[in-house]
Amino acid sequence: MQSLSVIVRQKRDHARLDELLQQLEESRRHQEDDLLREIYRLVFPHAFAEEGVLWPVMRRVLPDGQALTLEVEQEHQEVNELVAQIDRLPAGDPERDARIRRLVEVLKEDVHDEEDVLLPRLESRLSDRQLQALGLAWEVVRRTAPTRAHPVVSRRPPGNTTSALPLSIIDRSRDRLDAMASRGTRPQAARSASQRLGTLATRLEHVPLFTRGEDPSTSRT
Template identity: 50%
Template sequence: MPETIKEQTVEQLGGPSSVLARQRRDHAEMDRLMDRYQALADGEDRERVLQETVQLVFSHAFAEETVLWPAVRRSVEDGHELTLRVEEEHQQINDLVADIERLSPGSPEREEKVRRVFALIRQDIRDEEDLVLPRLQESLPAAQLRRLGTAWDAVRRSAPTHPHPVIPRRPPGNAVLGVPLGLYDRMRDAFGLSASRAAVKKVLTGLAGVLVLVAAVAMRRKRR
């Protein structure tokens, strides 16, 4: 059985730019933020830490689903089963956080959902570091892990930072919808805007118009 990436050195993981090292750094930051939230009393600081946690978790998961899990499915013998397990965890986290964002801060129901989502995030981290990522490490050379890390980081920097039920868990659907929703989320984060279904609908309507236009241009070129 391959060794968990949790206890390996950065050099063993392929260097600081390796996707394995990048994943582990994000996981450590998630753990730190969740511990910080649980240590704080109710208030603005606690809510800010929760929002930072959500933003990191969702951008991280989107990069995994867009870049990393396809590589696992291509390279690891039972990659489909391994990635399906973490995708199911991601969907549960998505649903719980969507509920949390609709509930009032400090309410007992909301705190119970936060507790549950933190437990799921910690389980997801363990599944990735102990089961999925060691198998990828066995299958790919360090140079390829570093190339994956570069692609993963580029996607994470522009990924959605909040739950969206319309985003599929796998490419190409998640990659197509992730671009406009990532832009919307990051504007929302920057200006402190609350979630709005109407705003999301406008984003998706705009995206649909762009896709129709692109398809029409492609068809015209094909006929020539």
């Protein structure tokens, strides 16, 4: 793994997200679900690793780190809530379309807040070597983090970090099952196994340990 700074790694993902959001805005109905799935696979591990690795460092090194990180955690929570709602609504439902439009808005706001405010502040406080070390830590967590919406777990450690491993195993198994189903490999069995795992993940999210550390403004209402 190269020794890239956390800033470079963040901007790379943000640029990819920008491309996908553009494609989503120009897409036709039948392409929508595939694009949304690709956006979720990019956004959730990225954000989980921010919440578990980056924002705790910002709170330690910046005097106003609490307020700054809380704002992006609120955006992340809204993304989790919106995706959970989108997944429950049928394609073509006007409510679903409205939530997808709001999702695009919040994701763009989150990227702007990070690129214009948070990341430059972090860059001004840490050395190049520290930014590289942080980049590596963030990347390792990002590659092993959950890939789906989990609106009930804490957006802050320790709940965020303790829930990451079990939820990630479930999410990534579901990703493989869903891919099997869309390739036509025992589609019904794969789909129902994925749904059962989804129910298990929803139950796990409520384990009290996984909601610990939450700020009231980002807890599920």
